[in-house]
Amino acid sequence: MSDTETLLEAALEVLNTADPIQKARLGEAAAKRWLQGEISVPFRQDDDLPIPNRPARLSSVKLVAPSLMPKLGKGGSLQSRLAMLHSLVHTESWAIDLSWDIIARFGRKESMPRDFFTDFVKVAQDEGRHFVLLVRRLEELGSYYGAFPAHDGLWDSANQTSNDLSARLAVEHCVHEARGLDVLPTTISRFRNGGDEDTANLLETVIYPEEITHCAAGVKWFTYLCQRKINGHQDANISSVCLSPENGAQKQQAVNRSDGLVGKKNVVIEAFHDTVRRYFRGPLKPPFNVEARKAAGFGPDWYEPLASREVKFPGQYKGNNREVEGEELAIMATEGFLVPVIDLDKFEEEKEKLIEAIITYGSFRVINHGVPQKLMSDMKASAEHLFELPFEVKQCNTNVIINGGHVVASLYEGLGIYDASSPTEIHNFCSLLDVSSHDREILSTYASKVHDLIVDLASKIAECLGIMSYSFQEWHSHLRMNRYNFTKETIIGSISGVVHTDNSFITILLEDESVDGLEIMDLTGNFVSIDPVPGTFLANMGDIAKIWSNGRFHNVRHRVVCKKAMPRTTVALFMLAPKDNKIEPQAKFIDFEHPKLYRSFDYNEYRMLKLSNLSLTEKEHIDVNEAAIMALFTT
């Protein structure tokens, strides 16, 4: 290395190296050079070195969405302990990148003092050592890094804070790393109880105390940035680092006192609350490791108030067309539209999130829904077979509800069955189109299972809102298979599925896992892409839910855009209306503050009105859709 090497250059070398062992080795060497003064310059003022949007990473580690991670188990079996160890190894590999990233990304941009660099160099050094120790242990036990799936949630949140150092410190170090401290004692006892004393010791004596110092670095530099803001832009007089595990809390207090922050402590804590609420979705999960957190320099007043999230129902909801502002807007701007994930296996814990999802977003993803993944992929294959039938055969798919059968539009074709909860209707559809017995079987099993899922979901929603006796059992449903005929000639970005809200209470969508294209309008009015997640269903709330809830539930607007030159097939099951087709707002949602918005009406009347405007341009379509619904208002 040349004498003029900067810490930024060393950090970038680590970030641009894919192999984590090599990352750790390079990081260790760079840290030594910095600490011994061989690298003396953090960066050059005129450097214009690109910081990778994503550090180089091994491609051999299979990534899955966080919500789809297989359960790690409780350490009772070797397999479970290996999965736990693997997850720790993966976290440490990201921790190396995150430490060098904070140095590279923010050090110069935020004109941070030398101690900031030194602190995070030490953190990076620790993380590299932790990775090597843990990966070695994993190998001793006969496994390897990459043997289990992993998720990149840590990097996702790093990405969301890539423009804001305070947010990065708060979320990565004071939320995620602090959460690591909360759960580590349980993890240690799981290894110990499973007979793996070596791993337990390693975690207890090396990793745990050092992780406390990393959390402390987050608290310390978050505090520093607040103080700097309070004092104008002059540098805060923060004492030199060294956050040893034993005295982190005292040092932190000393830091606060020396900077006159004691009186302003609430300002710092309030800023912390604001930042976490803005950049971290959902409440923090208790129980907290109060002792370790205290050693890291932050007491319960920092995190306890973030442990619950107010439920916005029913008083605070302001209506669909409300202005989005503050926290909500910031979350949406930084996260894009990540629809909330509802785990049906843990429904009791998910209620609050579900209510927020249906009221605020009108869209959520369901996992552990009980429909076998094989049936989902078979259904998609069967839908593809049906679209391959001769055109005249498909034309036999007429239907009693408007637009319920075979429809053809530019780039789009649809086939449908109403009522999909009726075995006779499925049978009639299959007979008319001469569907093979294999596809027939799949269609009827799928329709019946997903219909049951929708009934269950709708009942759960009602139950969350205290409507216990309402039965969705007899509601009709409509199964629609969608085919978007995207080819090489289709212009990428062209809209195939016009902007619309669904004519349903809930729609359960089986996505095309190889071709994305669905876009949902977020509360700021922008369309954001929804990436398909295999094995899950996307649930969208439709107009009928909005009416039934007297305007409380959000009927989400969405459209389909060509993203790839490949045909796209999706299957939607819409829960439409009760058997008698009468829809009206439920009494539960009507009170003095919320007068009845809609008169009782017939579902078919609504559908005629809604679908009579399909040929309009996109902008008009939105307005007329809304107008059509408004026309049903009581006056």
Ligand SMILES: O=C(O)CCC(=O)C(=O)O
């Ligand atoms: O195909 C999709 O992704 C969306 C389909 C849809 O919005 C619908 O069928 O109503």
Ligand SMILES: [Fe+2]
């Ligand atoms: Fe739709």
